[in-house]
Amino acid sequence: MPVVVVVVVAVMRGDGGGLKGARGRQGRGAAVAGRWRRVAVILLALAYAASMLVVFLGGGAGGVAVAGAGAGALRQRGAPAPAGSVYRSHLVLDRLLPELRASSASRPHPLMTPQNKKSGKRWAPCITKKLRRSELPPSNGFLIIEANGGLNQQRISICDAVAVASLLNATLVTPAFHLNSVWRDSSKFGDIFDEDHFIGSLRKYIRVVKELPEDAFVNFDHNISMIPNMRTKAFSSESYYLQKVLPKLLELGAVRIAPFSNRLAHSVPPNIQALRCFANYEALRFSEPIRMLGTNMVDRMIKMSSLTGGKYISVHLRFEEDMLAFSCCIYDGGWRESIEMENARERSWRGKFHRPGRVINPEANRRNGKCPLTPLEVGMMLQGMGFGNTTSLYVASGKIYNAEKYMTPLRQLFPLLQTKDTLASPEELAQFKGHSSRLAALDYTVCLQSEEFVTTQGSNFPHFLMGHRRYLYGGNAKTIKPDKRKLVALFDNPNIRWDRFKRQMQDIHRHSESKGFGVRKPNGSISIYTLPMPDCMCQRAEP
Ligand SMILES: *[C@@H]1O[C@H](CO)[C@@H](O)[C@H](O)[C@H]1NC(C)=O
Numbered sequence: 158m159p160v161v162v163v164v165v166v167a168v169m170r171g172d173g174g175g176l177k178g179a180r181g182r183q184g185r186g187a188a189v190a191g192r193w194r195r196v197a198v199i200l201l202a203l204a205y206a207a208s209m210l211v212v213f214l215g216g217g218a219g220g221v222a223v224a225g226a227g228a229g230a231l232r233q234r235g236a237p238a239p240a241g242s243v244y245r246s247h248l249v250l251d252r253l254l255p256e257l258r259a260s261s262a263s264r265p266h267p268l269m270t271p272q273n274k275k276s277g278k279r280w281a282p283c284i285t286k287k288l289r290r291s292e293l294p295p296s297n298g299f300l301i302i303e304a305n306g307g308l309n310q311q312r313i314s315i316c317d318a319v320a321v322a323s324l325l326n327a328t329l330v331t332p333a334f335h336l337n338s339v340w341r342d343s344s345k346f347g348d349i350f351d352e353d354h355f356i357g358s359l360r361k362y363i364r365v366v367k368e369l370p371e372d373a374f375v376n377f378d379h380n381i382s383m384i385p386n387m388r389t390k391a392f393s394s395e396s397y398y399l400q401k402v403l404p405k406l407l408e409l410g411a412v413r414i415a416p417f418s419n420r421l422a423h424s425v426p427p428n429i430q431a432l433r434c435f436a437n438y439e440a441l442r443f444s445e446p447i448r449m450l451g452t453n454m455v456d457r458m459i460k461m462s463s464l465t466g467g468k469y470i471s472v473h474l475r476f477e478e479d480m481l482a483f484s485c486c487i488y489d490g491g492w493r494e495s496i497e498m499e500n501a502r503e504r505s506w507r508g509k510f511h512r513p514g515r516v517i518n519p520e521a522n523r524r525n526g527k528c529p530l531t532p533l534e535v536g537m538m539l540q541g542m543g544f545g546n547t548t549s550l551y552v553a554s555g556k557i558y559n560a561e562k563y564m565t566p567l568r569q570l571f572p573l574l575q576t577k578d579t580l581a582s583p584e585e586l587a588q589f590k591g592h593s594s595r596l597a598a599l600d601y602t603v604c605l606q607s608e609e610f611v612t613t614q615g616s617n618f619p620h621f622l623m624g625h626r627r628y629l630y631g632g633n634a635k636t637i638k639p640d641k642r643k644l645v646a647l648f649d650n651p652n653i654r655w656d657r658f659k660r661q662m663q664d665i666h667r668h669s670e671s672k673g674f675g676v677r678k679p680n681g682s683i684s685i686y687t688l689p690m691p692d693c694m695c696q697r698a699e700p
């Protein structure tokens with residue numbers, strides 16, 4: 158025991174800098190709370206270490222018993238966890254590896270086999286047909302919005318703002334971006350998107366200006382905060398804007414809506430919807446530096462995929478520290494992981510996970526398919542689907558948690574794996590470093606052009622990519638979106654045989670393909686950004 162204690166204390170001290178830095182911003186009460194929390198973390202670690210020692214001395218089944226302190230406490234002592242509760246994919250891989258290797262060489266590659274063309278209708282973009290075009294009516298005033306969130310949440314705000322500006326006959330001021338506490342990116346609109354292209358391509362439909370003009374600004378003492386902020390509810394209807402926002406706009410000559418994210422209903426009149434489509438799929442394109450490097454990265458990816466006819470697959474891996482901490486899932490990192498996750502939660506969501514009444518159940522999270530897939534799990538899944546080691550794989554992600562440890566198995570399964578750091582040189586990436594939205598835009602560009610796109614966790618990034626890929630590729634997203642509830646049960650079964658595993662993965666793959674064509678329900682909960690059909694596309698009979 159004493160040895161374990163020394164290690165834990167040393168780790169805590171090593172992390173002191175970050176805690177101190179955070180405390181500087183807080184009052185004394187928070188500092189005391191922080192200290193108590195730190196004590197709690199140490200106790201948690203000690204409890205964990207002690208339980209490991211017991212497992213060890215008692216000759217427990219090694220990694221199989223690694224359930225984590227939080228998880229163990231929530232289950233009846235001694236009762237086995239239901240299938241899918243515990244992370245032990247690494248043990249399953251160890252077991253399946255010989256068979257997996259043996260079958261890897263001998264099968265037809267899915268990227269090289271012609272896909273079963275679904276008979277029947279194909280979809281094609283037809284936005285301009287749906288747009289009403291006439292003389293622009295006189296402007297009722299200026300609409301100022303502020304977009305919050307990461308790259309794709311900003312994208313929602315921008316496209317919705319275009320729609321609202323049209324609804325109100327307002328002149329849109331190019332949106333400003335909030336500095337987000339998690340993404341911490343100070344980029345402006347023009348750093349990420351091509352502003353002149355945006356304004357120019359919308360010219361026939363709405364007026365867009367880069368800044369509020371002087372003669373309007375002077376009415377507000379040159380102070381944006383003096384323009385009344387219309388707080389709107391999420392997914393407000395067109396009638397809300399016409400009844401509540403329009404009168405203010407006419408009265409003051411300008412209104413502001415901040416933050417403006419998901420502030421317009423999914424269903425709006427067809428011509429307004431078409432404008433939203435147009436904004437997303439045509440008017441918004443990345444700024445020139447992003448497009449230039451992005452195109453080069455795609456070209457390099459195609460060159461490196463010569464074994465599969467220039468085709469590659471892309472994976473959106475959500476395995477960053479913040480994401481894992483937020484998910485409250487437990488992996489195979491032991492007490493060190495528990496401490497790092499607890500610290501990350503405190504850093505980004507101070508106190509949120511310790512509020513009274515908040516129940517955190519990592520085992521249930523895993524069973525319910527809420528846990529981010531590890532790189533290893535992604536690798537096994539793709540191998541099971543038939544993608545052998547000659548597949549070139551592009552991995553889109555932020556900074557992977559404990560990358561050395563977690564990426565190694567995926568690289569071993571897919572030696573032709575690339576990321577933006579291997580596809581682009583440090584000099585090329587220098588201007589994007591520290592700007593998570595611009596880096597995400599590079600990932601977006603490479604994923605958009607891939608033969609298949611694998612999403613491992615729901616978020617705006619895969620939702621926008623799925624929609625965009627449907628838009629570009631005749632309506633079929635070619636997205637692999639695994640049912641994680643099914644996956645966890647297979648990954649938590651150390652006795653599973655490769656044949657069965659493979660069959661299940663191929664089922665998931667087929668299912669993804671047949672779900673590729675999806676049509677939006679008029680009053681459903683899905684947006685045109687994920688399902689552009691039928692709002693942004695038209696059906697064509699197969700020739
Ligand atoms: C892929 O696997 C086969 C069979 O295990 C092996 O012979 C080959 O060298 C591997 N290829 C690469 C690129 O690792």
Ligand SMILES: *[C@@H]1O[C@H](CO)[C@@H](O)[C@H](O)[C@H]1NC(C)=O
Nearest residue numbers: 294295297324325326399403
């Ligand atoms: C916007 O302009 C159109 C075309 O002139 C007109 O039909 C519509 O009523 C106007 N809407 C508003 C809110 O001013």
Ligand SMILES: *[C@@H]1O[C@H](CO)[C@@H](O)[C@H](O)[C@H]1NC(C)=O
Nearest residue numbers: 377378379380381382383384
């Ligand atoms: C802008 O207006 C806000 C709200 O009235 C005020 O608090 C702030 O001090 C003003 N800023 C400047 C630079 O005048």
Ligand SMILES: *[C@@H]1O[C@H](CO)[C@@H](O)[C@H](O)[C@H]1NC(C)=O
Nearest residue numbers: 394422424425678679680681
């Ligand atoms: C959608 O919902 C709105 C209001 O909730 C309703 O007015 C409209 O008729 C509905 N449209 C369809 C197609 O169901």
